[in-house]
Each structure stands twice: as C-alpha cells, then as structure tokens.
Amino acid sequence: LLKATLDTNISEEQRFCKFSEDYKQIYLSLTYSIILVLGLPLNVTVLWLSWRQTKRWSCATIYLVNLMVADLLCVLTLPFLIIAYSLGDRWPFGELLCKLVRFLFYTNLYSSILLLTCISVHRFLGVCHPLRSLPYRTRRHALLGTATTWALVVLQLLPTLFFSQTDYVGGHMVCYDMTSPENFDRFFAYGVFLTLSGFLFPSLVILVCYSLMVKSLIKPGETLMKTGNAARTKSIRTILLVCGLFTVCFVPFHITRSFYLMLRFLSSEDCQLLMVASLAYKIWRPLVSMSSCLNPVLYFLSVGNNRVRLFQELRHNKVGDSKMLTMTSLNTVIGSRLTVTSSKGIPTHPS
Template identity: 35%
Template sequence: NKNTSKQHLLNLTYINISNFTGRFLPPIYISIFIIGLAANGWGLKSLRHNWKKLGNINVFVLNLGITDILYLLTLPFLVAYYFMESKWIFGEAFCKMTRFCFNLNLYGSIGFLTCISVYRYLAIVHPMRVMGRITVTHSVAISLMVWLLVSVQSLPDMFYSKTSMNTTEKCYDTTHELYVEDYLKYSLGWTFVGFCIPFLITLGCYSHVIVVLCRTNTTDQMLKQRCLRLLIVLILLFSVCYIPYHVLKNLNLWSRVLSKHRICNEWSNGVYIARQISRGLVCLNSALNPLVYLQGNTNIPAKLGHVIFRNYVDAC
C-alpha cells in the first residue's frame, strides 16, 4: 500500500509539472510574438532611417533583426502545440525546423551581439588602428561567417529524434529519453562553443570599454551615458536571457540521465520548473534585442573614438 501510494503521488507530481509548461509558456509566447514583431518592425524601420549614421555596425544590427523575426514567426505553432496539451500536428520535419529556427535565433543573436561588442571595443579603445580600415564588406563577410558557424553548431540537433517513438504527437526541444545521454554531451560542447566563448569575449570587451570611458576626459557626458546604457542593455540580455537558459538546460538533461538510470534526485522537479521558466526568459531576447537599435541609433563608438583620438593627439 505504501508503495502504491508513493507511486500515485509521483504520478500526480509528474502531471502537475507537465501541466505547468502548458500553462506557463503559451501566454509568454503570445506576448513575445506581439511585442517582438512590433519592436523589431520599429527597430528595422529606425535602422533604415539611420543607416548612414550607424556605420559598419548596421550590418550586424540588421542580421540581429533577421534572427529575431525568423524565430518569432514560429511562435504561433508552438502556442498551438501547448494549447493542444503538447500534441504536435504539423509533422516531425516541421517540428525540427521550428527548433532549428529557435537555435538560429538564440546563437545567432549571441554571435551578432558579440560582433557588435568587438566592433564597439575596437572603435572606442583602438580608434587609430581601425579608423577607415573596417569596411561594410568586412562586416558582411563576418556576418556570413556567423550564420555559417551557428548553422554548423545547430545542425546536429536536427538528427536527434524530436518525437515519441510510436507517434509524432510530441515535439521535444531537446530529444527523446533514449538519446538523452548523447544529447547531454552534445549540449555541453554546444554551450561552451556557442555561449561561453562569446560571453567571455563580450565580457572582456565591455570591461575594458568601461575602464576607458571612466578614464576619458570629455565634456560630452550625454554621449558617454548613452554608450553606458547600451552596455547595460547587452549585459542584461546575457544575464537574464542566456545564462539561466544554458545552466538549467544542461542541469535538466543531467537530471533526466539520472532518472533514466533510476537514480532518485529530489531536485529534479524543481529543476524542470526552473528550466521551463528559463525557456520563457530566453525568448525575451527577441523582444529585447531592438533595444540595441534604440541605444545604437547614432554612431556612438565613432564619436567616442574621435574624442579619445583627439585627446591622444593633444597629449602628444
């Protein structure tokens, strides 16, 4: 009787946490779809009006907008999936394509934000070295390289099963339980290459930029404040959207590996719920990325770089 009661309690707990995803994610996806389309439409319009002012960085900002719109267009299908109690009716191929678009958005956003970070670092910290040397052609070539690298990183994910073995009603964002151990290894490598390395590059760039801005003697405080606000936006994106998602994704996969080997872990339900919350948070990047357009509607790095260059010449 005790064993029966315990199993019944476990089943109820599993049902409750499974229902949590269906209740939590659809409202988040609907909100992000509406806000994200409006914000990105406005952002791209702003980019078009300020194309000449932004300089070479506009190429990266344009690609950032494309990654967002690509993902936002898949959200109605995911909303329908969760409203139908996790029943996927659009076929396995489209399920994989939907998940692939999410990965392109996630790691494409990280890649292009990293490019923006490096560009701003070079323009502010080393203006004399890059002045006139970085052209639009270079920016386009780098953007194509980012798309290629992100696609190569995301492509293996499409070879993992995204549905149940005997039905196509499920559309897993990772994979079926049978392949979870291999997927965990792939996910850890993917996290290191697709997130950790770009994050460290971005962190290093902006740490140096902040030091330079604090040391620069310039009366144009408004320009400095706008640049610092942009740094805060990008730090917010990484801290709120990307870090929790990657930590909890791999922790949840590890929990599933332990469960597969019948190793009881009391924290698995808590990790599962936190993981679903992180999935909602990571989607916010599609709505928050347009803030990069808002804070970058003038060529701030070029202006600050010019001030630093002028100060350097005066000192000499």
C-alpha cells in the same frame, strides 16, 4: 506490446518520478503569446526603419539588422508553439515543422549571442583603440563578420535537425524539445559542446571587452579626447543593455539547462531535485525568446539621431500630405463656387 512501446517514449524524469507538468499549457502559451505580440511589431518596425534610412548603413546598423532578422525568424515560429501547448503539449504539425521550429529557436539564440559579441568587439575597438582599429571598423568587415556568424551558427546547429524528433507519448504526437530518450546520451555530449562554443566562449569575449571598456571609460578626460562624448554615451548604453540581455535571458537559461541535462545524464533518482531542475529549465526556456523584444531597444539606443531624423522626415511628409490635401479641397470648393457664379451671368474675374 503497446504499453512497452509507450514506456520507451516516456521522458527520463517521468520514468522514475511522477510530477505534473500541466503548468506548461498555461505558462508557455501565455509567455510565447506575449513575446509574439511584442516582438513581431518591434522587429518589423526596426527592419522597416532601416530600409527607409537614406544614409548608408553603419557597421552597428548592419549587425543590428541581422539581429532583427534572427529575431523575426524565431518570432514567426511562436504561433506553432502557442497552438501546441494550448492543445496540452500535442504537436499536430508533423516532424518537418518540429525540426524547423527547434532549429530556428536555437538559431535565434546563438546567432543573437554571436552578433552581440560582434557589436561588443566593434564598440571595444572604437573606445579603446579608435585610431589603430579604423582599418578594421569598416562596412566590409561588418558584412564579413555577419556572414561568418551565420555560417558558424548553421554549422553548429545542423545536428539539431537530427536530434529534434516527433514521437507518440500517451497516444498523441509530441515534438521533443531536446531529443528522444534513446538519443539522449549523444545529445548530452552535443549540448555540452554547444554551451561551450555558442555561449561560454562568446561570453568570455564580451566580458573581456567590457572590462577593458569600463577601465577606459572611468578615465573621462582621456576617453573624451579619444572618442568624444557621444561615443562614450553609446558605449555605456551598449554595455548596460547587453549585460542586461545576458543576465535576464541567456545566463539563467544555460545554467538551468546544463543542470537539468546533468541530472538526466547521471540518471538521478532524487525526484525532488529533478522536479526543481525541470521546472527551472522550462520556466527559463521561453524567456530566452524575450531577447526578441529587447534587441530592438538596442537598435534604438545605438543608431543615434538617425531614428529621430527619420521620424521627423516621416512626420514632415505626413504634414505635407495633409496640407496638400487641404489645399486641394480648398481649390475644389473655390472652383465649384466660381462655376456656380459664372452660370448666373456674373463675371468670374472682374476687371
């Protein structure tokens, strides 16, 4: 009976094929550790710089700060994954944390995509329709856009709280990345919906925006008159970095995951193909979190000279504090010498 129970908990690919996944213990632990070491200080620094900023936040800053918050929530879950994979894919933290970690992983993924879509649309309006879009490129609309983004992402991802489960496989607890085998058919339908609504549709919006922006930017004279050289430079930076993010993080992940889900749904018994699909998906899965390290770069490239002024102000304050400390020490030394001189009967202030 125990053997039958364990057999029902074995993943679909392992039911027909036998291949080792020992690489996960080293690869996933190392990858998530690197992302944690880089992503945590970068996102904390961006949030701290934004908080220290004296000027009112622009629309771009509002979107980017929300992006950093999503990254930080994801980065804070990485220690649990690092420990779990270091223990040989064992999950010692219980089902509640399993659900929370999976939920925050996908929250970071799809909120990043939607917020990058908002940034792209905002930049597109500023480049292609700078005057007509002025009533829509306001802080109020930026706050409304971020609130709508978070609401949509939470609604989209509520089912993950149901699908994410713990179970006992081989005598130890695991936290399923997707769901248990008995719920896989329903998860497949949900996964297709999530890919279309959370990735494909926003990607098409970004592609259209950037195509129109590039078409406008290749006319330097007309664009320079409309938006100015600084806005044009920012637009080019945004296009390059967002396209890089999608190329490195989001597109390969969704392609490999969709291929892997399709093979499992069709119950493919081609072990070689299933092994390749599983390997590709599990290699790209942690690289999605690399966006937590790359998104702060988008902040530093987008906020213009504000960051330079802030660093100059902090440096000035630091230099000022050092000078004040030096003057205080000098006055203390002079005062002590005058006191010693006075005690010997020599006037401290000769006339």
